[in-house]
Amino acid sequence: MGRARCGDDRQRYAVNTMGEALDNPLGLIAGSGRFPFLVAAGARRSGRPVVALGLRGLTDPALRGEVDRFHWTGIVRLGGWIRKFRRYGVREAILAGAVRKSEMYGRFRLLRYVPDWTSARMWFFEVPDRRNDTLLLAAAEVLARKGITLANSVQYCPENLPGPGVLTREGLSTAQQRDVAFGWPIAMEIGRLDIGQSIAVKEQEIIAVEAIEGTDRMIERAGSLCRKGGWMLIKVAKPNQDWRFDVPTVGPDTIVNLHRAGGRALVFEANRTLVVEHERLVQEAERLGVVVVAHET
Numbered sequence: 039m040g041r042a043r044c045g046d047d048r049q050r051y052a053v054n055t056m057g058e059a060l061d062n063p064l065g066l067i068a069g070s071g072r073f074p075f076l077v078a079a080g081a082r083r084s085g086r087p088v089v090a091l092g093l094r095g096l097t098d099p100a101l102r103g104e105v106d107r108f109h110w111t112g113i114v115r116l117g118g119w120i121r122k123f124r125r126y127g128v129r130e131a132i133l134a135g136a137v138r139k140s141e142m143y144g145r146f147r148l149l150r151y152v153p154d155w156t157s158a159r160m161w162f163f164e165v166p167d168r169r170n171d172t173l174l175l176a177a178a179e180v181l182a183r184k185g186i187t188l189a190n191s192v193q194y195c196p197e198n199l200p201g202p203g204v205l206t207r208e209g210l211s212t213a214q215q216r217d218v219a220f221g222w223p224i225a226m227e228i229g230r231l232d233i234g235q236s237i238a239v240k241e242q243e244i245i246a247v248e249a250i251e252g253t254d255r256m257i258e259r260a261g262s263l264c265r266k267g268g269w270m271l272i273k274v275a276k277p278n279q280d281w282r283f284d285v286p287t288v289g290p291d292t293i294v295n296l297h298r299a300g301g302r303a304l305v306f307e308a309n310r311t312l313v314v315e316h317e318r319l320v321q322e323a324e325r326l327g328v329v330v331v332a333h334e335t
Contacts (some may be wrong), residue, residue, distance in 0.1 A: 059127035060106065065186065066090040067119060068097045069135025072314040073191075073287055077134045078104045080194025089126045091119055096137060113137060116177060117156030120184045131181065132191045133174070133283045136252065156180060169232045171276075174283045190281045192312060200316070202308035202334035206323050210331060214270055214303050217242060218333060221272045226335075229276040235286045238301070240269035254295050261299025270303035271296055275310035289314040290322045297326040308332035 064081045068074035068090050078088045078101065087106040092099070093113050102108035107126055111118050123131060165176045178188040192199060204210075210218065221239035228234055234248030238260035246260040253273065260269060275286050288306055296304060304323070306313075311332070313319060323330045 058125050060087045060089065063087045063089050063106070063126050063128050064189075065123045065126075065128035065131030066105065067131060067133045068092050068101055069133075069137045070096040070098070071135050071287065072098075072289060073134040073136075073285075073312060074098075074101055075104060076195040076198060076312075076314065077132050077191065081132075082106075084194065089123065089128050091122060093135075093137065097135065114158075116180060120156070120181065120186065123186050124184070129185060130187050130189050132189050132194075134191050136287070171232045171280065171284070175280075178282060188282045191283060191285055192281055195312070198312050198314065198316065199309055200311075200313055200332045202332050205320050205330040205332065206328070208329055210303060210305070210329055213241070214329070217270055218272065218305055218331075221270075222274070222333070222335065225272045225274045226277055229274050230278070232276065235275070235284075236271055236273040238264070238269050238271055240264055245269055253292070257292075257295045257299045257301065260301070264300060267300025268302050269300065270305060271301050273304070273306040273311060275307050279310060285312050286310070287312040287314060288319065290318040293319055293322040293326060293328050293330070297328055301328065303329040303331070305331045305333050308334040 064086045066074060066077055066081075066088050070093075074090065074097065078090065081088050082105075088104075089107040090101055090105040091109055091111045092101060094110050096113075097110075109122050111122070164180075165172050181188055217239045220242040221237055221244065224244060225235075225237045228237065228247055234256070236248040236253045236256055238245040238247075238256065245264050246256050248256040251259075253271075257271065260271075261267070271292075273286050273288060276284075279285070286306065288304065288311060292304065309332075320330065322328075
């Protein structure tokens, strides 16, 4: 179990006689990337201790130094999440960070992702399909039945949802603006259908659509299909986005991967896309010649 080095602040948190329960703690179910760090930092600035569950193989181990309690767990160990949270008195939790769902369909998945009974019962008996929204809503309902509410995942980092505008010095060309006008409604539709959040577009043609593989792998696939490069990535939230989970996110790695695959522009939905490491993202975009725009319908 890891503890953050928080100095005198630790004295503010009431602990019961068993040395476990905290004062109004926030639970954090942490996937990969920097999003969990933003949530942890924002919550602790507001005076809330953070109990984090790190998903093995996904969560950055450095997170344990940024929270008050930390435990490793598995992706499909929902019952274990509940027991850990209840141990510390968690009544509200946030799910933040990416989970590579595609790996759950690989070889030996039953050995790598052994579900506990709570997860197995939900997976096999409580959901009509395996789409992200279906599974996450079902997980939220299971947590709620145990007294743990899944909360808005961006409530502690709203400053990371930029408004409309061009983030880089250079804006979109006329041809790229036509691609946005063409691709935007299509991206919104695949979001509405809960297929994915991103598409690759060039010259009013859809090169690739994100599905279970996630944005980074879709970027690689688009690069292999359009070897001349010059395409753009459009990333949007779902029209009925549930802010408790699956918030569209971009960061410096998105820019690097995009450039490596021949992409020349990133257009994401303003006020509804989380930008991690904003300054670094812009620096990488300027260095690599990638145009970045927060677009508003």
